[in-house]
Amino acid sequence: MRALIAGVPNVGKSTLLNTLMNRNVAKVGDKPAVTKDQQLVTLANGMQITDSPGLMWPKIEEESRAFRLALAGSIPDTAIDYLTIGLFGGRFFLEKYPELVLARYKLEVKPRDAEALLIEIGRRRGALRKGGIVDLHKAADVLVHEFRDGVLGPISLEFPPPAEPRGVRTGKSIESRSADDKRRRAAGSREVAPVEADVGMPSEPEPMRRPSDSDRQRRAREWRG
Ligand SMILES: Nc1nc2c(ncn2[C@@H]2O[C@H](COP(=O)(O)OP(=O)(O)O)[C@@H](O)[C@H]2O)c(=O)[nH]1
Numbered sequence: 001m002r003a004l005i006a007g008v009p010n011v012g013k014s015t016l017l018n019t020l021m022n023r024n025v026a027k028v029g030d031k032p033a034v035t036k037d038q039q040l041v042t043l044a045n046g047m048q049i050t051d052s053p054g055l056m057w058p059k060i061e062e063e064s065r066a067f068r069l070a071l072a073g074s075i076p077d078t079a080i081d082y083l084t085i086g087l088f089g090g091r092f093f094l095e096k097y098p099e100l101v102l103a104r105y106k107l108e109v110k111p112r113d114a115e116a117l118l119i120e121i122g123r124r125r126g127a128l129r130k131g132g133i134v135d136l137h138k139a140a141d142v143l144v145h146e147f148r149d150g151v152l153g154p155i156s157l158e159f160p161p162p163a164e165p166r167g168v169r170t171g172k173s174i175e176s177r178s179a180d181d182k183r184r185r186a187a188g189s190r191e192v193a194p195v196e197a198d199v200g201m202p203s204e205p206e207p208m209r210r211p212s213d214s215d216r217q218r219r220a221r222e223w224r225g
Pocket residue numbers: 008009010011012013014015016027028029030031032033034035054147148149150151
């Protein structure tokens with residue numbers, strides 16, 4: 001079997017390859033474009049896997065999508081403004097993961113907005129300018145990098161689109177569903193499943209458990225065979 005690891009820059013593609021190989025065969029780094037060429041390796045079970053350089057859309061139209069990519073480090077740091085990205089991240093984390101933010105920065109009450117959060121972070125991390133005024137850029141830098149380093153906790157910047165209602169299994173294969181779609185299109189129905197579902201932000205993210213090292217090793221073993 002042959003597989004390709006593909007995705008936007010800086011999301012852990014090469015790390016996945018190294019985990020599966022159980023040794024460092026691919027260079028990893030916290031910035032885009034560390035992997036310059038495709039790299040083919042063979043796992044112990046004979047499976048061939050290719051790691052690839054990150055892919056980007058030629059044009060990112062939706063602003064929140066661009067912000068999420070910047071927050072994740074998929075866009076070079078030289079092309080982004082940390083304060084803008086930090087404020088975006090702060091707002092997102094406060095809304096979706098308030099308990100992680102409170103725990104990480106030892107806050108008793110939830111800051112009223114992203115700027116208030118950056119001020120608290122700046123005070124706690126000594127990101128201060130003359131006169132003890134918080135340097136918001138530095139505080140944003142702290143928040144963005146702590147998120148990327150994973151120390152804020154397991155955070156997902158997007159969630160899968162809503163699926164079929166729970167407990168309802170149509171049992172249909174992808175092929176038969178797309179055949180259904182074709183039939184509906186032919187019948188002029190508007191009820192056609194979207195080709196690319198927008199990965200929105202549901203109001204309540206499912207709490208995620210951080211995979212333990214033993215979980216990761218077990219999964220890697222299963223893959224390696
Ligand atoms: N927080 C977190 N960081 C990760 C994870 N996997 C990889 N990284 C880090 O993300 C950065 C990019 O990883 P890399 O494998 O080079 O990503 P690639 O550009 O998709 O190949 C590196 O600093 C990795 O150490 C993960 O599961 N969680």
